[in-house]
Amino acid sequence: MSVLQVPVQGAEQQLEPVFAVKGLWKIFGPRAGKIIGRPEADLRGAELMARTGCVAAVRDVSFDVRPGEVFVVMGLSGSGKSTLIRCLTRLVEPTAGQILLHGEDIREAGAGELRELRRHRFSMVFQHFGLLPHRRVLDNVAYGLEVRGEKKAQRRARAQQMVDLVGLAGREQLYPDQLSGGMQQRVGLARALAVDPEILFFDEPFSALDPLIRRDMQNEVIRLHREVGKTMVFITHDLSEALKLGDRILVMRDGEIVQIGRPDEVVGAPADDYVRDFVRDVPRSDVLTLRWIARPATPDDPLDGPVLAADVVIRDAVRAVLGADRPIRVQAGDEVLGVVGAPEILAVIAAERAGEG
Numbered sequence: 001m002s003v004l005q006v007p008v009q010g011a012e013q014q015l016e017p018v019f020a021v022k023g024l025w026k027i028f029g030p031r032a033g034k035i036i037g038r039p040e041a042d043l044r045g046a047e048l049m050a051r052t053g054c055v056a057a058v059r060d061v062s063f064d065v066r067p068g069e070v071f072v073v074m075g076l077s078g079s080g081k082s083t084l085i086r087c088l089t090r091l092v093e094p095t096a097g098q099i100l101l102h103g104e105d106i107r108e109a110g111a112g113e114l115r116e117l118r119r120h121r122f123s124m125v126f127q128h129f130g131l132l133p134h135r136r137v138l139d140n141v142a143y144g145l146e147v148r149g150e151k152k153a154q155r156r157a158r159a160q161q162m163v164d165l166v167g168l169a170g171r172e173q174l175y176p177d178q179l180s181g182g183m184q185q186r187v188g189l190a191r192a193l194a195v196d197p198e199i200l201f202f203d204e205p206f207s208a209l210d211p212l213i214r215r216d217m218q219n220e221v222i223r224l225h226r227e228v229g230k231t232m233v234f235i236t237h238d239l240s241e242a243l244k245l246g247d248r249i250l251v252m253r254d255g256e257i258v259q260i261g262r263p264d265e266v267v268g269a270p271a272d273d274y275v276r277d278f279v280r281d282v283p284r285s286d287v288l289t290l291r292w293i294a295r296p297a298t299p300d301d302p303l304d305g306p307v308l309a310a311d312v313v314i315r316d317a318v319r320a321v322l323g324a325d326r327p328i329r330v331q332a333g334d335e336v337l338g339v340v341g342a343p344e345i346l347a348v349i350a351a352e353r354a355g356e357g
C-alpha cells in the first residue's frame with residue numbers, strides 16, 4: 001500500500017459513541033443565536049467581528065468519541081479547543097447543535113441533571129491544577145467525594161487508593177505549595193479519578209510543566225489509561241503530545257475541524273496543507289505502522305517469512321524486518337495485507353534522513 005492511501009479502519013469504529021457531537025456552534029457576542037443560517041455565518045475572523053461584533057469560536061463541528069478511547073483535540077492558540085471542551089461539559093453554553101451523551105442531548109439537561117453529570121460522570125484536569133491551597137493532598141483528592149456527600153472514612157480510603165495509584169504515597173499530608181508542579185498535577189489526576197468518572201476531560205493539563213516533567217506526566221496518563229481504561233478527551237496545542245497520547249486526533253483551526261484521524265492517518269495522510277505543515281517534521285517511522293508500507297506479494301516473494309501485525313509501528317519492526325532473510329508478512333486479524341522487506345523499511349528511513357519525513 002502506498003503511503004498516500006488511507007488504511008482500512010479497524011473494527012473499533014463499530015462501537016456506540018459515548019459522545020456524538022452534531023453541528024455544534026459557539027458564537028460569542030451580541031445576538032449570537034441569530035447569526036447561524038444567515039449569510040453572516042460564512043464570514044470569518046475580523047470580517048465577522050466587524051459586521052456582527054461576534055466571534056465564532058466553534059463552527060459547525062461534528063464528531064464522535066468512542067468508549068475507552070483517548071480523543072485528543074489539537075490546534076493552535078485561539079483555534080477553539082477550550083471552548084469546545086467547555087461546551088461538552090456545558091461550562092460554556094453552545095449556541096447551536098447537539099451533544100449526545102449515550103444518545104441523550106446534554107443541552108437539554110436541567111441544573112440538577114448537570115450537577116449530577118459533573119459530580120458522577122465527568123471529571124476535569126486543568127492546566128493550573130485547581131487545587132485547594134489550604135487543604136492537604138489527601139483532602140484535595142477526596143474533595144469530589146466530599147461534595148457528593150460520601151462518608152469521611154469511605155472517601156479517605158478511596159483517596160488513599162488514588163494517591164497510591166498516581167505515585168504520591170507518603171505525601172498525603174503535604175499542602176499543594178509543598179509540591180513541585182508535576183506532583184501537583186498528579187494530585188489533580190488523583191482527584192479527577194477519585195470520583196470514578198465515566199469521562200475524563202483534560203484541558204492543556206501539562207502546558208505549565210517543564211519538558212521532562214511533562215514527558216513523565218504523559219507517560220503517567222498512558223499508564224493510567226491502560227490501568228483504568230476511561231474515556232478521555234484531551235486538549236493540547238502540542239503535536240507530539242497529541243501523537244503520543246491520542247487514539248484519535250481532531251485537528252482544529254479557526255473553530256473548524258480540519259481532520260479527524262488516528263495519529264498515523266494525520267501524519268501519513270494529512271487532510272490539507274495546514275495539517276501537512278504541522279506534521280512535516282514528525283519522523284514517519286515513529287508514527288506510521290506496517291500497514292502503510294505493506295506491498296502486495298509478487299510471485300518471487302517467499303511467503304513463509306515471519307508474521308507481524310499491521311499496527312506495529314515501523315520503528316519497532318526495523319530489526320525484525322532487516323534481520324529476516326525473507327519478507328515479513330503483515331497481517332490484520334486473519335487477513336494478510338501484504339509483505340514488507342528491507343527495501344520498504346529502508347525507503348522510509350532514507351526519506352527521514354533526507355528531511356522528507
Ligand SMILES: Nc1ncnc2c1ncn2[C@@H]1O[C@H](COP(=O)(O)OP(=O)(O)OP(=O)(O)O)[C@@H](O)[C@H]1O
Pocket residue numbers: 028029055056057075076077078079080081082083084237
Ligand atoms: N468569553 C469569550 N468571549 C469572546 N470571545 C471568546 C471568549 N472565549 C473565547 N473567545 C474567542 O474564541 C476563540 C477561541 O478561543 P479558545 O480559548 O476556545 O481557543 P483555544 O484553542 O483553546 O486557545 P488557547 O489555547 O489560547 O486557550 C478565540 O478567538 C477567543 O478569543
